[in-house]
Every structure is written in C-alpha cells, then in structure tokens.
Amino acid sequence: MVSERGLQVLRAIVQDYVETHEPVGSKAIVDRHSFGVSAATIRNDMALLEDEELITAPHTSSGRIPTDKGYRVFVDHLAELRPLSPAQRSAIASFLEGSNDLDDVLARTVRALTQVTGQVALVQYPSFARANVTHVELVALGMGKVLVILVTDTGRVSQRIAFVPDDLDETDVAQLRAQASVVVTGFSVREGVRRVEDILGAEPSTSTRLDNALRPILRVVGEELDEFRQDRLVLAGAANLARRESDFRGSISPLLEAIEEQVTLLRLMTEMVADGNGLAASIGRENEPFGLPEASVLASTYDTTGSQSRIGLLGPMRMDYSTNLAAVRAVAHYLSQLLDEDENHK
Numbered sequence: 001m002v003s004e005r006g007l008q009v010l011r012a013i014v015q016d017y018v019e020t021h022e023p024v025g026s027k028a029i030v031d032r033h034s035f036g037v038s039a040a041t042i043r044n045d046m047a048l049l050e051d052e053e054l055i056t057a058p059h060t061s062s063g064r065i066p067t068d069k070g071y072r073v074f075v076d077h078l079a080e081l082r083p084l085s086p087a088q089r090s091a092i093a094s095f096l097e098g099s100n101d102l103d104d105v106l107a108r109t110v111r112a113l114t115q116v117t118g119q120v121a122l123v124q125y126p127s128f129a130r131a132n133v134t135h136v137e138l139v140a141l142g143m144g145k146v147l148v149i150l151v152t153d154t155g156r157v158s159q160r161i162a163f164v165p166d167d168l169d170e171t172d173v174a175q176l177r178a179q180a181s182v183v184v185t186g187f188s189v190r191e192g193v194r195r196v197e198d199i200l201g202a203e204p205s206t207s208t209r210l211d212n213a214l215r216p217i218l219r220v221v222g223e224e225l226d227e228f229r230q231d232r233l234v235l236a237g238a239a240n241l242a243r244r245e246s247d248f249r250g251s252i253s254p255l256l257e258a259i260e261e262q263v264t265l266l267r268l269m270t271e272m273v274a275d276g277n278g279l280a281a282s283i284g285r286e287n288e289p290f291g292l293p294e295a296s297v298l299a300s301t302y303d304t305t306g307s308q309s310r311i312g313l314l315g316p317m318r319m320d321y322s323t324n325l326a327a328v329r330a331v332a333h334y335l336s337q338l339l340d341e342d343e344n345h346k
Helices: 004-020 026-032 039-051 068-076 086-096 102-117 170-184 189-201 209-229 239-243 253-261 263-271 284-290 321-344
Strands: 120-124 133-142 145-152 157-163 233-236 279-283 295-304 307-316
Touching: 004 026, 004 039, 004 068, 026 039, 068 279, 068 284, 068 321, 086 102, 086 321, 102 120, 102 233, 102 307, 102 321, 120 263, 133 170, 133 209, 145 170, 145 209, 157 209, 170 189, 170 209, 189 209, 233 263, 253 263, 253 307, 263 284, 263 295, 263 307, 279 284, 279 321, 284 295, 295 321, 307 321
Parallel strands: none
Antiparallel strands: 120 233, 120 307, 133 145, 145 157, 279 295, 295 307
C-alpha cells in the first residue's frame, strides 16, 4: 500500500522525468519540490515505490524512472487535469473553423490534436450503418467516366468515379440518376447495400446501353455504402513517433504497423474502459495483447447522431498525461459541439 507522501513522490518523479527525460534522484526531488523532509526520507519513500514496482533504476546508482505500473498509478491518482492555455484552446478552435463536411472536420480534428500535444492523434469515424441515404448525384466526365456522389443524413459525403461502357449525354445521366436513386435513396446504408447486392446478384432482365451503364454505377454505390459501415480511423502526426524514438526501448515498427493497418488500434480504442469523465488510458504492458507494450493510448468519447465514437492519442509512456488527457477531452468536446451544430442546421 502506497502512502499519501509516497504518491506525491511518485507524482514528482513522473513530472520531473517527463520534463527532463533524466532519471530522478532524491536530492532533485527535495530541490524542486516542497516536501519539507530530508533527502534520506525521500530515499526511503523511493525504496518503497521500487518495492511496489512503480519506479525502477535504469542504471546502477542512478536516479529512478517510472515503470508502466507507476504511470498507471499516477494517472489513476491525478487530482486534476492541467488546463489548456488560451493559446492552445484558440489553436483548436481555429483548426476546426470553416470545416466543410465530416471528412474535413475529422481531418482538421486530428491535426489540431497532434499540434497541441506532439503525439499521434486518432479519431474513430462514427458508424454510419444506421444512416439514411438522402441523395445520389451523377456527373458525366466524358471518356466513359461518371462521378458518383452519395450523401447521407449524417453529413457523410462520398465521391468516386465509375467507368461505364459508353459516353453519356445529359438525358442518359438523368435517367441513370433516377434509377440509382430508387435503389438507395431513403433507405439506411445497411439496407442500401443489401438492395444493391440483390440487383447485382440477379441476372439482368434487359441489356440496353443504359442497363450496361447502370451496373458499374450501382457497383460503386454499393462499395461506397459498404465502406460507410466500416470502422476506420483518421490519423495525424505519425512523424512524431520517429522524433521521439529514443523514448521507446525497442523498435517503433509495431506502432507504425498498427497505424498502417488500423485494425489493432480500432480494437484497442473500442475496448478501453473509460472513467466517469469519459476518459480512458491504456499504458505499457496493458497494451501487450495488441502488440504495443511500450506505448500509451489515451482516449475520450465524442457524440454524433445519437451514438459515441472515440478520439485519442498514441505515444510513448513518457508523456505529459495531465495535459494530454485535458487536450483529448477538450478536442472531443469541440468536435461534439461542432457536429451537433451541423446536425441542427440541416
């Protein structure tokens, strides 16, 4: 059982190590913090923390650094999150200003978060399986290409080119738009995918020029709607891992692979257990089942269309947890507010 002063000593070691990147000794703690006790007393407290495996000595006769277990205890006993500065709040607000659609909002969100924290920022796309398709638009581009645009009632917009056998005039495009709209408009994304699959899976009853153009267009519609259903992440700041490679004892390759593949990070972020404030942290060995035993992941929830998704940070265990958790919470709040305003304006 760690005493109250022991927790204060652990807090001092974490804060000093994060700030200086140097092992922390008892004399440094006495000099930098007002404990009102001798260095010998602090050494005794540090010995007890070491017995609890909360701190460790990286070298013989050196100071001490936190273990992943120590970081966990530190986070669990955070008295308060360090408030963001007015400059940081202004940076977040300006990054998110003038967003055009959901894709743009989420891209700006992760850029804002990585700018404020210096970590890899992650935001989980909302699930659009229950969204309804509100509009299908087709634009003939010539050379057998048609731009297919899909819009849902949650603000998701998709644009992708379909390749058709023949060039189309305005009358052709209007007829194809009407036919595609009948298939998916007004239906949920999930139902739209099923309806497209039914049509494409059946033998065509006719084989006119427009029938032959409709099938590749519907194939694109189905593939895009199916992607709407998939969980995925938007990320920014991966270069920060390379800049902080010295903070990892081993290779950063597993982290880079996780960023590239996304499945691992999505599963990790989904399974993290949040506290009463909606904040979650998974530190060091807690991430071993996901192949990321030297990383920390922080997350908060944001609200959209009646459901919740997660936004977070990925970085080394040596990070400023108080500031970073505050940043994640603040950006999640801004994002929820922005999406709510957008929904109310529809």
